[in-house]
Amino acid sequence: MASPRPTSLRPTPLREVSTLLGAPGPASDVAVTGVTLDSRAVRPGDLYAALPGARAHGADFGAQVAEAGAAAVLTDPAGAERLTAAGVDLPVVVVEAPRAVLGAVAARVYGTEDLPVRMVGITGTNGKTTTAYLVHSALTALGHSVGLIGTVETRIGDERVGSVRTTPEAPELHALLAVMAERGLDTCVMEVSSHALAQHRVDGVVYDVALFTNLSRDHLDFHADMDDYFAAKASLFTPERARLGLVCTDDDWGGRLAREAGVPVRTIGHTEGVDWRVAVDGADPAAFRLTGPDGVDLHLRSSLPGDFNVTNTAMAAAALVLAGEDPARAGDAVLADPHVPGRMERVVLDGVPAGDQPLAVVDYAHTPDAIAAALHALRPSTPGTLVCVTGAGGDRDRDKRAAMGAAAAEVADLVVVTDDNPRSEDPAVIRAAVLEGVESVRSGGRAVRVVEVGDRREAVREAVSAVAAEGSSATVAVVGKGHERGQDVAGVVHPFDDRDELREALALALGVVAP
Numbered sequence: 001m002a003s004p005r006p007t008s009l010r011p012t013p014l015r016e017v018s019t020l021l022g023a024p025g026p027a028s029d030v031a032v033t034g035v036t037l038d039s040r041a042v043r044p045g046d047l048y049a050a051l052p053g054a055r056a057h058g059a060d061f062g063a064q065v066a067e068a069g070a071a072a073v074l075t076d077p078a079g080a081e082r083l084t085a086a087g088v089d090l091p092v093v094v095v096e097a098p099r100a101v102l103g104a105v106a107a108r109v110y111g112t113e114d115l116p117v118r119m120v121g122i123t124g125t126n127g128k129t130t131t132a133y134l135v136h137s138a139l140t141a142l143g144h145s146v147g148l149i150g151t152v153e154t155r156i157g158d159e160r161v162g163s164v165r166t167t168p169e170a171p172e173l174h175a176l177l178a179v180m181a182e183r184g185l186d187t188c189v190m191e192v193s194s195h196a197l198a199q200h201r202v203d204g205v206v207y208d209v210a211l212f213t214n215l216s217r218d219h220l221d222f223h224a225d226m227d228d229y230f231a232a233k234a235s236l237f238t239p240e241r242a243r244l245g246l247v248c249t250d251d252d253w254g255g256r257l258a259r260e261a262g263v264p265v266r267t268i269g270h271t272e273g274v275d276w277r278v279a280v281d282g283a284d285p286a287a288f289r290l291t292g293p294d295g296v297d298l299h300l301r302s303s304l305p306g307d308f309n310v311t312n313t314a315m316a317a318a319a320l321v322l323a324g325e326d327p328a329r330a331g332d333a334v335l336a337d338p339h340v341p342g343r344m345e346r347v348v349l350d351g352v353p354a355g356d357q358p359l360a361v362v363d364y365a366h367t368p369d370a371i372a373a374a375l376h377a378l379r380p381s382t383p384g385t386l387v388c389v390t391g392a393g394g395d396r397d398r399d400k401r402a403a404m405g406a407a408a409a410e411v412a413d414l415v416v417v418t419d420d421n422p423r424s425e426d427p428a429v430i431r432a433a434v435l436e437g438v439e440s441v442r443s444g445g446r447a448v449r450v451v452e453v454g455d456r457r458e459a460v461r462e463a464v465s466a467v468a469a470e471g472s473s474a475t476v477a478v479v480g481k482g483h484e485r486g487q488d489v490a491g492v493v494h495p496f497d498d499r500d501e502l503r504e505a506l507a508l509a510l511g512v513v514a515p
Contacts, residue, residue: 003154003161003168005043006178009033012109014072017047018093020108021101026091030071035106035171037099044069047109049171050079051099062088074098074105103203106174112204117147117180118187119205120323121242123233124213126370127312128166128191130304131213133340134316136189138333142325147180149173149190151364152341152483156180167196170203177205187323194219194232202241209322210242210263211315215253216369220397230256237261246319248311249274266293268318270311278314285380290314290331296321298331304344306377342482344374347499349506357506358467358474362498364482366393366420368403371479375411384473387463388412390480391420391456392430394488401430405437412477414449414466418459420480421488427454456487456496461505468509478502 011031018026033045039061042048048070050058059079063086072091073083080094095101107113120135122128132150139146148155151166156179167190168176180188192210196202215230223229234257237245245265249255258267268276281289281299288310290298302313313334320330339345347360359381365374375388388408392401408415417434419427431452438450453459460478467474478498481487487496507513 003172003176004156004159004179005034005175006110006182008182009109009111009178011045014047014091014093017072017074017105017108020104021093021095023093023095026072026093028072028091030091032071032109034175035102035109037102037169037171039065039068042068042070045071047071047093047105048073049098049102049105050075050083052076052078057082059083060086062086062090066090074101100200100203103170103174103200103205106171107204110174110178112174112177112181115177115181115205117177117185118323119207120187120189120209120211120319121192121202121205121207121236122190122211122213123192123194123197123236124211124248125216125218125367126365126373127213127308127315128193129364130309130340130343131211131312131315131319132189132191133338133343134313134334135319137336137338138316138320138330139187139189139325141333141336142329144187145183145185147176147185147188147190149176149188151191157183157185165195166191166193167201170201173201174204192236194229195222197235198223198232202236205241207236207242208244209319210236210245211319212237212245212247212254212257213312213315214248214251214369216251216367217400217403218367218397220399221395233257234260237263237265239263244322246276246315246322248315250311266318266322268315276314276318278311286310288314290317292318292321292327296327298327300331300334303335303337304340305381306344306373308373308377309344342484342499344377345482345499347502347506349503349510349512352506352510352512355472357471357510358464358476359472360464360502360506361475361477362482362502363477363479365479366404366481368400368407371404371407372411374477374479375408378475378477379411382473382475384470385413385467385475386411387414387416387467387474387476389416389418389456389459389463389476389478390434391418392434392480393421394423394425394427394430396423398433401433402437402440405434406441407437408479409438409441409446409448409450412448414451414463416459416463417450417452418456419454419487419489420456421484422490423488424490427489456498457501460498460501461508464502464505464509468506476502
């Protein structure tokens with residue numbers, strides 16, 4: 001389903017766009033009513049942004065967008081030359097870096113320059129989705145009309161649209177925000193990826209509160225190194241993009257951000273000296289106390305397992321207060337049990353007593369730190385065998401693969417290495433790298449078992465059958481894909497959902513008919 005656009009817009013004269021950009025544009029009063037950089041999504045009246053790409057230039061689709069009703073084109077000098085050569089008869093606005101101005105243009109066209117919607121943005125390697133859902137569910141419980149934009153889906157009140165990427169491109173984002181304002185929503189909670197920050201996707205948006213969860217190795221196929229990855233995240237905490245920051249300083253990157261941020265920052269974490277202090281509250285590891293400025297003292301409990309979810313819950317509560325919510329009411333609201341798709345999501349086979357089936361969990365963990373955190377969260381409740389089904393994605397950061405295997409082997413009793421979106425790479429080569437990490441742990445003396453099963457469906461079944469007889473004393477954690485509903489192999493996305501496969505595997509191993 002295509003993302004919605006607002007229905008009531010003031011058409012923007014093209015000369016106004018040219019003036020905004022300080023660009024020598026056509027002296028044209030053609031009306032612009034939308035913006036897109038996808039030639040397949042052009043609607044009549046759109047300004048089409050023809051951007052240079054890795055394989056083609058967007059201007060090569062000029063004839064196609066003209067036929068679709070585009071009003072004008074925004075492009076670079078090379079794109080303008082291509083349009084002229086192809087005989088495309090559309091007004092053209094030319095700038096050196098069109099992607100860098102798309103946010104400003106989209107904000108002008110969609111009327112989001114002065115947005116009447118409170119914005120909460122969340123960035124970090126791990127925890128973005130969970131924290132976003134926690135804030136969203138709490139605000140809903142408090143009676144607000146809330147939008148959500150993230151990895152799993154976009155929500156506009158009760159309407160849901162599947163997400164293609166964590167953070168939409170700037171034209172789509174501003175259109176979504178305009179729709180939220182048009183429908184009377186008062187708050188939008190969104191995940192902000194490092195790719196989005198580096199590629200100007202959130203330009204033109206100023207977050208009332210910006211959150212930083214953590215930083216660990218990921219996306220080094222895109223970023224040059226960890227410093228470059230950090231710089232992208234840190235760019236959210238500048239006056240152009242945020243008014244106030246909430247930064248978790250439990251890792252060194254958070255401490256650095258708190259020192260270097262260009263906007264006022266409140267710190268949160270488990271150590272002394274932070275503005276918002278998280279402390280375990282009694283024997284229950286999910287219970288904690290959150291103390292903050294002005295005497296705020298909340299006794300809370302994470303509804304999701306793991307120390308990292310205690311931190312996510314604490315950040316959600318603090319963010320609500322910083323966004324203007326009453327502390328006591330925010331503390332109650334954050335206890336609302338959110339359903340976070342593919343994040344420590346339990347799969348239960350109905351009709352089978354809980355004691356007769358292993359604890360089965362699907363999680364999106366696809367970095368070494370996230371895998372370790374997920375398994376450490378499950379270890380205390382697993383007196384029997386802890387199984388981890390894991391793999392690594394193709395055409396992505398190759399250097400983290402062995403570390404992912406090692407992270408699984410450090411905690412699990414059995415590691416099943418399988419495929420996880422191999423994309424254009426040889427799946428066996430990817431598995432070999434993950435297995436190398438497992439073997440490094442085994443050679444160090446840890447008695448962890450390992451099996452390689454390339455077919456992910458068979459891998460999940462192997463994992464469940466290995467521990468089915470142990471019942472609830474065992475745990476099977478299938479990590480990596482989380483909420484995803486497809487497996488990308490050689491450019492073809494095959495239908496695949498870890499949750500469905502895990503449920504089928506439980507039914508097969510326990511000899512019952514799956515619902």
